[in-house]
Amino acid sequence: MNDGLRERRVKxxxxxxxxxxxxxxxxxxxxxxxxxxxxxxxxxxxxGRLSEAGLDxxxxxxxxxxILSQAQASRPDAHAALSSLTLKGGVDKAGKREALDLxxxxxxxxxxxxxxxxxxxxxxxxxxxxxxxxxxxxxxxLVNGAPPDPSTRFGSNRRLVAQLSQNMNFVVDLSVLEFLxxxxxxxxxxxxxxxVAEVIACANELAGERFAPETAVTQLSGGQSRALMIADTxxxxxxxxxxxxxxxxxxxxxxxxxxxxxxxxxxxxxxxxDPILALMGNKRIVVGNGSVVDIIETSYLERWxxxxxxxxxxxxxxxxxxxxxxxxxxxxxxxxxxxx
Ligand SMILES: Nc1ncnc2c1ncn2[C@@H]1O[C@H](COP(=O)(O)OP(=O)(O)OP(=O)(O)O)[C@@H](O)[C@H]1O
Numbered sequence: 001m002n003d004g005l006r007e008r009r010v011k012x013x014x015x016x017x018x019x020x021x022x023x024x025x026x027x028x029x030x031x032x033x034x035x036x037x038x039x040x041x042x043x044x045x046x047x048g049r050l051s052e053a054g055l056d057x058x059x060x061x062x063x064x065x066x067i068l069s070q071a072q073a074s075r076p077d078a079h080a081a082l083s084s085l086t087l088k089g090g091v092d093k094a095g096k097r098e099a100l101d102l103x104x105x106x107x108x109x110x111x112x113x114x115x116x117x118x119x120x121x122x123x124x125x126x127x128x129x130x131x132x133x134x135x136x137x138x139x140x141x142l143v144n145g146a147p148p149d150p151s152t153r154f155g156s157n158r159r160l161v162a163q164l165s166q167n168m169n170f171v172v173d174l175s176v177l178e179f180l181x182x183x184x185x186x187x188x189x190x191x192x193x194x195x196v197a198e199v200i201a202c203a204n205e206l207a208g209e210r211f212a213p214e215t216a217v218t219q220l221s222g223g224q225s226r227a228l229m230i231a232d233t234x235x236x237x238x239x240x241x242x243x244x245x246x247x248x249x250x251x252x253x254x255x256x257x258x259x260x261x262x263x264x265x266x267x268x269x270x271x272x273x274d275p276i277l278a279l280m281g282n283k284r285i286v287v288g289n290g291s292v293v294d295i296i297e298t299s300y301l302e303r304w305x306x307x308x309x310x311x312x313x314x315x316x317x318x319x320x321x322x323x324x325x326x327x328x329x330x331x332x333x334x335x336x337x338x339x340x
Pocket of ligand 1: 091092115118119122123136137138290
């Protein structure tokens with residue numbers, strides 16, 4: 001154990017992270033020994049009691065050290081140095097060379113489009129694993145123009161990339177408030193209560209139906225969990241690269257979700273079949289037969305068209321809301337124009 005940890009008072013350690021408090025309490029109810037340095041506290045533990053709790057002193061020390069180093073790695077400044085991501089071509093499904101050399105800068109939003117089965121998720125997977133020619137596509141991903149070091153790729157703190165996959169299933173038995181408070185504590189954010197409140201407010205803005213802070217995360221609907229994870233990623237995650245595999249269902253306000261992520265100076269890559277999302281990026285990567293076949297910059301005229309599409313989308317969202325509320329739609333706003 002390093003001297004710094006040995007000398008730190010138990011009181012200080014347990015205040016740093018909820019999991020440490022939980023762990024130390026399991027080993028020994030803390031009240032009387034809070035002022036002890038951690039090293040002395042470990043020596044004072046009753047081995048019988050420890051083994052009843054399914055622990056031993058060495059395991060306890062290692063776990064505390066791991067939690068502290070994870071919290072350190074996920075601090076906002078841990079990846080402050082990321083400036084670009086470069087994708088270098090591999091081969092398509094037929095083994096033909098892929099002509100790809102794309103540098104993506106922080107702040108850019110890149111959409112990935114292409115038919116079903118064309119390789120959109122594979123491309124996201126390559127970025128998630130920071131592939132080095134060792135995935136089925138043979139692509140290489142560079143961070144700041146160079147191959148990432150193995151600790152970034154394989155370390156337990158691979159926080160460079162956050163991936164929001166299509167299925168979000170919670171397994172922990174916590175309320176939304178407890179879950180987010182724990183995440184805020186792991187990230188050591190300043191004013192955690194207000195950040196947590198902001199995440200909940202944002203998630204409720206994105207989700208079709210509202211949920212309360214006391215709702216158990218396992219009780220959230222698909223759309224609500226997705227909205228919660230998007231808001232959490234935008235406001236609480238330290239990862240500067242965010243990968244999103246489709247924001248599909250349940251009436252999530254997709255435009256607002258993307259705006260939330262764009263505002264955070266991250267690199268965002270989103271695989272989508274949705275025309276509005278596809279046009280919201282700075283560029284779109286077109287994938288076919290397992291390789292990138294084109295990279296298209298969103299033009300001024302396309303952005304203009306996007307506004308039209310967003311107007312139509314707002315109409316559809318409004319109809320959806322009305323129908324869900326059991327209302328009729330004969331009296332909808334006539335300014336909707338041609339579709340009605
Ligand atoms: N370059 C490649 N070389 C070999 N296999 C590939 C390559 N690209 C994609 N694949 C494989 O092709 C299959 C379909 O790809 P993927 O799931 O990425 O498609 P998709 O575009 O995301 O599909 P969907 O739109 O239906 O989600 C996967 O098994 C994937 O691993």
